[in-house]
Amino acid sequence: MASVTYDHTTRIYPGNTTPSVSDLNLDIKDGEFMVLVGPSGCGKSTTLRMLAGLEEVNKGRILIGDKDVTTMQPKDRDIAMVFQNYALYPHMTVADNMGFALKIAGEDKATIRKKVEQAAEILDLTEFLDRKPRALSGGQRQRVAMGRAIVRQPKVFLMDEPLSNLDAKLRVQTRTQIATLQRQLGVTTLYVTHDQTEALTMGDRIAVLNLGVLQQVGAPTELYDRPANVFVAGFIGSPSMNLSVHPVSEGKAQIGSDSVSLPTDAVAKLTPEDNGEIILGFRPEHASLASAGDTDAFSLLVRNTEDLGSDGYIYGDIIADDSVADSAAATSATMSDQNKMTTVRVNPRELPAVGDTVKIHIDPSRMHLFSPATGERLN
Amino acid sequence: MEDFQSLRAARATSVNADFSEANPAAASDEGQLHITAATSNPRLFTLPWSTPLSQWPDDLLVKLPRGISRHIVRFVQVGSDILAMKEISRSAAEHEYEALRQLRKLDIPCVEPVGVVTGRSSEKGEPLEAILITKHLRYSLPYRALFSRNLRSDTADRLVDALAVLLVRLHLIGFYWGDVSLSNVLFIRDADQFGAYLVDAETGSLYPRLTDGQRNYDLDLARTNIIGELMDLNSGNLLPSSVDEVEVGNRLVERYDMLWDTLTGTESFGTNEMWRIEKRVEKLNELGFDVDELDVKTVDGGRRISVRPMVVDAGYASRKLLKLTGLDVQENQARRLLNDLDGYRASTWRQDQDEEIVATDWMREVYEPTVRMIPPEYQTTVEPAQFFHDVLTHRWYMAEQIGHDVPMPVATNDYIKTVLPQTQLDQQSLAEINADADAGVIDDDSVADIPDDEFGSRGPREEDDDQDAAVWSTD
Numbered sequence: 001m002a003s004v005t006y007d008h009t010t011r012i013y014p015g016n017t018t019p020s021v022s023d024l025n026l027d028i029k030d031g032e033f034m035v036l037v038g039p040s041g042c043g044k045s046t047t048l049r050m051l052a053g054l055e056e057v058n059k060g061r062i063l064i065g066d067k068d069v070t071t072m073q074p075k076d077r078d079i080a081m082v083f084q085n086y087a088l089y090p091h092m093t094v095a096d097n098m099g100f101a102l103k104i105a106g107e108d109k110a111t112i113r114k115k116v117e118q119a120a121e122i123l124d125l126t127e128f129l130d131r132k133p134r135a136l137s138g139g140q141r142q143r144v145a146m147g148r149a150i151v152r153q154p155k156v157f158l159m160d161e162p163l164s165n166l167d168a169k170l171r172v173q174t175r176t177q178i179a180t181l182q183r184q185l186g187v188t189t190l191y192v193t194h195d196q197t198e199a200l201t202m203g204d205r206i207a208v209l210n211l212g213v214l215q216q217v218g219a220p221t222e223l224y225d226r227p228a229n230v231f232v233a234g235f236i237g238s239p240s241m242n243l244s245v246h247p248v249s250e251g252k253a254q255i256g257s258d259s260v261s262l263p264t265d266a267v268a269k270l271t272p273e274d275n276g277e278i279i280l281g282f283r284p285e286h287a288s289l290a291s292a293g294d295t296d297a298f299s300l301l302v303r304n305t306e307d308l309g310s311d312g313y314i315y316g317d318i319i320a321d322d323s324v325a326d327s328a329a330a331t332s333a334t335m336s337d338q339n340k341m342t343t344v345r346v347n348p349r350e351l352p353a354v355g356d357t358v359k360i361h362i363d364p365s366r367m368h369l370f371s372p373a374t375g376e377r378l379n
Numbered sequence: 380m381e382d383f384q385s386l387r388a389a390r391a392t393s394v395n396a397d398f399s400e401a402n403p404a405a406a407s408d409e410g411q412l413h414i415t416a417a418t419s420n421p422r423l424f425t426l427p428w429s430t431p432l433s434q435w436p437d438d439l440l441v442k443l444p445r446g447i448s449r450h451i452v453r454f455v456q457v458g459s460d461i462l463a464m465k466e467i468s469r470s471a472a473e474h475e476y477e478a479l480r481q482l483r484k485l486d487i488p489c490v491e492p493v494g495v496v497t498g499r500s501s502e503k504g505e506p507l508e509a510i511l512i513t514k515h516l517r518y519s520l521p522y523r524a525l526f527s528r529n530l531r532s533d534t535a536d537r538l539v540d541a542l543a544v545l546l547v548r549l550h551l552i553g554f555y556w557g558d559v560s561l562s563n564v565l566f567i568r569d570a571d572q573f574g575a576y577l578v579d580a581e582t583g584s585l586y587p588r589l590t591d592g593q594r595n596y597d598l599d600l601a602r603t604n605i606i607g608e609l610m611d612l613n614s615g616n617l618l619p620s621s622v623d624e625v626e627v628g629n630r631l632v633e634r635y636d637m638l639w640d641t642l643t644g645t646e647s648f649g650t651n652e653m654w655r656i657e658k659r660v661e662k663l664n665e666l667g668f669d670v671d672e673l674d675v676k677t678v679d680g681g682r683r684i685s686v687r688p689m690v691v692d693a694g695y696a697s698r699k700l701l702k703l704t705g706l707d708v709q710e711n712q713a714r715r716l717l718n719d720l721d722g723y724r725a726s727t728w729r730q731d732q733d734e735e736i737v738a739t740d741w742m743r744e745v746y747e748p749t750v751r752m753i754p755p756e757y758q759t760t761v762e763p764a765q766f767f768h769d770v771l772t773h774r775w776y777m778a779e780q781i782g783h784d785v786p787m788p789v790a791t792n793d794y795i796k797t798v799l800p801q802t803q804l805d806q807q808s809l810a811e812i813n814a815d816a817d818a819g820v821i822d823d824d825s826v827a828d829i830p831d832d833e834f835g836s837r838g839p840r841e842e843d844d845d846q847d848a849a850v851w852s853t854d
Binding site: 052054055088089090092103142164165170 | 508599
């Protein structure tokens with residue numbers, strides 16, 4: 001068991017001028033399940049591979065526990081890359097399939113048996129230990145493959161998109177199994193995914209990367225409730241956060257002929273670089289339908305609605321200057337993914353008709369405000 | 380820019396099979412069958428894509444030995460081609476298709492990618508996994524099939540030697556494999572050796588240059604996997620008792636290191652030892668590599684020369700034979716054929732004649748009459764150049780026994796009668812190999828259909844002939 005420390009770690013690929021991972025500082029606590037998440041090309045796999053010893057570190061260091069492993073060969077690091085395509089051996093028993101790597105490493109039979117039995121108990125495979133793989137179901141086979149990594153009892157597990165090669169049904173099941181197993185074993189784990197749902201459901205903490213730069217580290221709820229910048233706000237959460245840019249006048253966001261009250265301390269943090277504008281964000285579940293006369297609400301032209309029985313969703317365009325706000329829509333398009341439209345979750349019994357214009361009120365305590373100049377959080 | 384280019388490349392070989400007659404532009408959408416194929420064989424479109432691969436009808440399948448895989452793999456006859464179908468996730472299929480295409484362009488021995496089928500769904504409308512299509516590599520066998528016949532005790536050694544060459548070649552072009560094993564390779568006999576072909580590129584990627592960490596990881600994983608695979612053969616009583624699994628694993632590392640050092644290492648010597656440059660090139664030729672570019676520098680104030688191969692190409696002998704005869708064969712086969720050609724030239728007193736003219740006569744008088752004698756029933760499984768090599772070896776043993784030379788036609792006839800039948804895989808061995816291959820398949824339907832506990836109480840089953848028996852999804 002050990003902690004992992006990235007200390008000002010930088011990786012620049014040969015021939016590139018910009019780093020793929022830039023000055024990364026990240027502490028993974030002993031026993032923690034850390035998820036690295038970000039879009040394609042953000043540097044998350046490179047970060048994992050540096051820890052695995054597959055990528056050179058150009059600047060900074062990487063520590064496992066107190067040991068500097070920056071230049072150490074992969075096999076000397078006491079890490080396990082889980083779910084490389086483990087093949088099961090048809091003539092070996094489940095026990096031998098799980099323990100053969102220990103045999104190669106020269107461990108004695110009794111120790112191997114003990115470690116295999118421990119792993120089998122955690123994986124619910126005890127009664128199958130003397131069977132051959134062909135007498136197992138698909139799910140059991142998958143667990144034997146996991147067992148192969150577990151018996152080694154490494155200091156750190158590394159998992160790079162481990163579910164991507166599994167089919168859809170097995171993916172959800174294995175996701176839960178990995179998370180449960182990691183908690184039972186308490187082995188420090190670094191897990192890489194592009195899927196923010198996977199990140200939110202599995203990680204103790206999540207590190208969000210973009211363009212090689214660490215954006216924010218925190219527990220899933222911290223990232224969801226208080227994203228540090230516009231990128232994290234738009235990336236974490238499904239459906240994603242509504243984000244749009246609006247002029248600020250007299251402490252209020254001007255949305256067409258409507259205005260929405262903003263917290264004064266956030267407005268006070270705006271600088272001349274922000275050009276008198278603010279990025280206003282809110283999650284679909286933190287807004288509600290308001291009455292026509294509500295003075296703290298904006299107008300939305302309803303383009304589509306969805307009735308899911310338990311929830312209803314309104315998709316629409318914000319109305320600014322008596323027309324659809326092109327600039328706001330265009331800006332928000334780069335930040336959220338609901339086809340550029342604003343999404344609001346409502347009681348499905350209150351869904352308006354397509355083509356209606358409705359008033360929407362944002363819960364002021366759940367509003368997310370960002371500086372257009374820096375993208376940083378203001379409230 | 381790169382994205383744009385790859386998109387263009389993909390489009391250039393895309394064929395849309397849009398059976399729903401909806402907008403073809405939306406053919407890549409989920410739920411619509413989409414075939415990206417490097418072939419226009421129309422029979423490809425008539426295959427039962429809406430059926431899970433494990434349930435495809437027997438009359439479509441070709442019974443050939445398969446290697447151990449986590450995924451369902453089947454061989455299918457499509458026109459005159461035998462295609463290998465692998466059911467995997469869409470992202471994995473697309474990644475592997477692209478990786479194999481890149482490797483083929485870089486002249487790496489690997490299977491030929493034919494296409495990717497996505498957007499499959501069952502008759503009931505349930506989504507099915509994507510399928511990666513590759514061409515079956517003629518005359519190749521998975522390692523497991525090589526151990527079910529009466530083979531030499533050094534077979535394991537020869538397999539890892541072939542794998543070492545493949546791994547070095549992959550690393551030289553910057554390919555990190557991430558999953559090196561005997562199971563992920565197909566072997567083709569190459570005179571007394573084997574040639575190794577990559578068949579599984581799911582975890583691999585090309586890099587501008589590999590780090591030592593990447594190479595060492597591949598090598599360490601290869602060692603572990605090979606030892607595991609041999610231990611498995613041992614558990615099934617398929618490995619000769621003289622073979623030490625760990626030693627064979629270590630042999631891979633030694634062979635790899637030796638090859639890598641010879642191909643990439645810098646050597647330095649005094650200016651009066653220039654012959655060492657030639658010796659280095661000769662050594663590389665012996666190992667089957669051509670030197671296209673050599674980096675020669677003077678160091679130590681001009682007193683010493685440092686030499687390092689910059690660009691090396693595998694296939695030294697096979698290219699030479701191809702040029703002379705038009706025969707495209709494995710490296711060691713080429714070496715053997717070139718030797719026989721040399722012998723022919725000497726025995727017919729034609730050392731002064733143009734090599735290409737002599738080669739044409741050798742083809743007409745020696746090679747072609749011999750390989751034409753391959754009985755029709757063996758023509759799909761016996762590679763002509765390997766047959767020729769085996770007959771030469773047989774002739775040598777015959778001559779040694781009798782005490783004088785044996786004419787080729789006599790040796791060929793005797794070989795066909797006494798040796799050839801023993802080289803074929805019998806139906807029972809084939810069934811066993813394919814049952815083994817399926818024993819590790821991790822398939823979603825099996826999980827959905829069979830609760831662990833319920834299945835556990837049923838106990839293990841016997842399955843021999845049914846190639847689907849170990850894939851529980853067919854229940």
